[in-house]
Amino acid sequence: MKRAPMTRKGAERLRQELERLKTVERPRIINAIAEARAHGDLKENAEYHAAREQQGFIEGRIKELEAALSTAEVIDVARLSPGSRIVFGATVELEDEESGDTVTYQIVGDLEADIKQGLISVSSPLARALIGKSEGDSFDFQAPNGRRSYEIVAVSYPD
CATH class of the missing domain: 1.10.287.180 (Transcription elongation factor, GreA/GreB, N-terminal domain)
Known part of the structure; x- marks a missing residue:
């Protein structure tokens, strides 16, 4: 199972x-x-x-x-030590390269995901695009409202 x-x-x-x-x-x-x-x-x-x-x-x-x-x-996210690399549990601050807007998400399990609280599912397309990347990386993402380019501003692992 x-x-x-x-x-x-x-x-x-x-x-x-x-x-x-x-x-x-x-x-x-x-x-x-x-x-x-x-x-x-x-x-x-x-x-x-x-x-x-x-x-x-x-x-x-x-x-x-x-x-x-x-x-x-x-x-236990606090016990992970991937440095600035993004893995499950990471809290990620992203900047939209076009608008300059910033958003913050934490990558969590499917059952605890709640976009209104900034909790995105590890199986979501955005989380899959983020996993393995590091602070300072830029990436393109196919959002429901079109292609977006983001820069990863900060990565942290809250307890």
């Missing part, structure tokens, strides 16, 4: 979500189902059906998180 890489921080975030689902959300939804059941006829009880549907989503997410955490290979 292939083990998916995950940062220590990402694994901790998923463990916290799993704990919240099991200790807060699951009991809350069980109470909501019991309360809706007490209202009588289940056929036309919208609260009951909504609560059961939500229970299905919560149980599905719990299973997904448990499976992900059981097969994850948690990599």
